[in-house]
Amino acid sequence: MRSVGSTLADFEQDLISNLYYQRGTTLESASGSDGYQTLALTVRDRLVERYARTAAAHYEANPRFVYYLSAEYLLGRQLGQNLLYTDTERFVRPIAADLGVTLEDLESYDVEPGLGNGGLGRLAACLMDSMATLDIPAVGYGIRYEFGIFKQAFRDGAQVERPDDWTFYGNPWEFPAPDDRQVVGFYGTTAAALDDPTGLRRQWTPGEVVRGEPSHMLVPGYGTQTVNIIRLWQARASRQSFDLSRFGAGQYKEAVEDIVRAENISKVLYPDDSTEQGRELRLKQQYFLVACSLRDIIRRYRLRNTGWDAFPAKVVIQLNDTHPVMAVTELMRLLVDEYKLDWDLAWSITRRTFNYTCHTLLPEALETWPVAVVERLLPRHMEIIYAINHFFLQEVEATYPGDLDRLRRLSIIQEEPDKRVRMAHLAVVGSTAVNGVAELHTRLLAATTLRDFAELWPQKFHNVTNGVTPRRFVRLANPRLSELITERLGDESWLTDLDRLEGLAGVADDPAFLERWRAVKRANKVDLAAHVERSTGVVIDPDALCDVMIKRFHEYKRQHLKLLHVIMLFNRLREHPDLDVVPRTVLFGGKAAPGYHSMKLLLRLVNAVAETVNTDPVVSRRLKVVLPPDYNVTRAQWIIPAADLSEQISLAGKEASGTGNMKLALNGALTIGTLDGANIEIRDRVGADNFFLFGLDAQEAADLRRDYHPRAYYESDPDLRAAIDTIAAGTFAKGDRSLFAPVVDSMLGRDEYLALADYRAYLECQERVEHAWRDQEAWARMSVLNSARSGFFSSDRTVREYCDRIWRVEPVRVA
Ligand code: H2P
Structure with missing residues (x-):
């Protein structure tokens, strides 16, 4: 394999070659967009080389990995960052000047992936940046929304929302990884597993299956060789979904119905949840993310490890808010139903694997799902939630005998006014560590929003004050x-x-x-x-x-x-x-x-x-x-x-x-x-x-x-x-x-x-x-x-605290 060179001449050579062979055009006829795409590919080549070395170093070391599960990533533009991290901006300015364009012109083609809402999604991006910078072996998992956060315009001063078709011109920063696709089920029925006398293992036959197609964005560290990835899942229909006979009969809309339904899962960030369908779609998204990601995590674990005992020693999963919390039940389902572990062992592995970050104090921002919706969409998961809750409430009962009110407050199931699954409770019960994101927040969480849990398990609660990456928010923003x-x-x-x-x-x-x-x-x-x-x-x-x-x-x-x-x-x-x-x-x-x-x-x-x-x-x-x-x-x-x-x-x-x-x-x-x-x-x-x-x-x-x-x-x-x-x-x-x-x-x-x-x-x-x-x-x-x-407010400090107190992971240096 020819490796990328590090001189101006190498860079120039690679630009020309990418313009010809990747864009299929020439200097004379290249458009501005060709210029941007070519530059992006040339910078990306430098990252890919580091990524390959990172993957090799990780394979060799077989370390404990951090898997960050987040429904949101607000990454910001990639070009400026990647020029800085590969130290190639110094080449680009003179080359661009020769061609009569500026770097700023080229940057205007760089579309930011708006795969998040606000602070929570941006925090995920800052933490990923710092993990790579600190050489922490980590993978972020998320959803590749076809449309990110809406574009805001004003008409007569009122906000109008326009779709954010962020990949319309292609996204040069991502790689599809079709070989790692996964299949995910929804709906259907469950039945007793014949080989299990305890009744805890059951079999789920989904009523609908979709494929999750992964692609990944590269996340380079600054001043180091590490390049981690964020793996984003896109929903696709299973292969047999296109109805050829209906199409032949002129029923064009019906012929693609299944395809449309499957692809809707990753269509937009936060579908409007004011309707029943909208709410179900959100839950579908969340389960889609965790089901694909957990299968991928297990696949990666099994590349270098056998048996399940070592799983928590090699895998730490951070749940970013309640959106990915269904992962707790999904891991239980995989371990108990599919890999046939007994319940107690599976539960012990699960609890040691997960940690949960809470980002709010507003009770209404802690997600709950109607039991009826979960039962329909994920029937097996609902059974598992009941079982987890049953054993958990036994534990509570043993600690606080006869305290019915406390049982009601702690339960994963809310009974009044309607039956709902409290995702934050599931997260706390299923995790080793729970953290707030600033000192006051953690204190108030323990005193108010999650008070009963903090009384039950005071040692579970930690504070890790948020931080931001100084690379993007000082160096790039403010040269x-x-x-x-x-x-x-x-x-x-x-x-x-x-x-x-x-x-x-x-x-x-x-x-x-x-x-x-x-x-x-x-x-x-x-x-x-x-x-x-x-x-x-x-x-x-x-x-x-x-x-x-x-x-x-x-x-x-x-x-x-x-x-x-x-x-x-x-x-x-x-x-x-x-x-x-x-x-x-x-x-x-x-x-x-x-x-x-x-x-x-x-x-x-x-x-x-x-x-x-x-x-x-x-x-x-x-x-x-x-x-x-x-x-x-x-x-x-x-x-x-x-x-x-x-x-x-x-x-x-x-x-x-x-x-x-x-x-x-x-x-x-x-x-x-x-x-x-x-x-x-x-x-x-x-x-x-x-x-x-x-x-x-x-x-x-x-x-x-x-x-x-x-x-x-x-x-x-x-x-x-x-x-x-x-x-x-x-x-x-x-x-x-x-x-x-x-x-x-x-x-x-x-x-x-x-x-x-x-x-x-x-x-x-x-x-x-x-x-x-x-x-x-x-x-x-x-x-x-x-x-x-x-x-103090550097996200490097934040990540160090997560590493020392919660994740207990060590850096792996990449040569
Ligand atoms: C939220 C909180 C912020 C917090 C951020 C990251 C949900 O972001 O409200 O206080 O800093 O997560 O932990 P935001 O409101 O910006 O969407």
């Missing part, structure tokens, strides 16, 4: 800042040892350094202004305070609290045109789930406020509001480096961790935030003086919620009243008072997340922000200290 940091610290080793950023603290008082720090931020803001103008038509001032709130639209995150602040500023500026306020650009970014009507209305209100503010001749001189459409990883990489102020204003006790908060702090934004999620840990590290804290803490919020009257705040606070009245008066709806009435009603009626209670504190805190902003040098100093002290 200017990276250069300055490298110059200051002497080399690039901070990219894999992020605590080294501490070294910046020493120059936080050096006016010359601060000047350069500010120049970087300003240049980033000029770039962002260009992006914003292109996507919204709005011109923003790069010298204004850049105030950003970028995250999924959800009521607990409280985008409406931010909006009330904006409206207050608008009212003030209209009343006092000469008021001395700090010029500000408020930038929102995020999508609302297609069925989440109240948040979609809020998005519409944000756009309406933006329109009113930006076209007001007086107000718009000091205030701009923008909501660039289709917030995604690519756009996050544009926005984060330019941010001055990071809005982390969820109601305390509701945001599990947050990771945007970490990315922004690392890039020198100052946080305005509540004592929620990882905000607390950020504040502890960067220092209370360099963090704008406001609002109720988790305990105060829980206490207040018990007897809360939002209207009292409205009535006693004139600014708040004016802001809400401005909405109610139809100011942002051309006088139409009804359009946004539901927003007003929800605030004054229930205000689930206590935005009104925190309003005054938030406003006062924003005044402290303004005051601080007026001293630009002091602000820059705080900004430097935020970066300098955020090294």
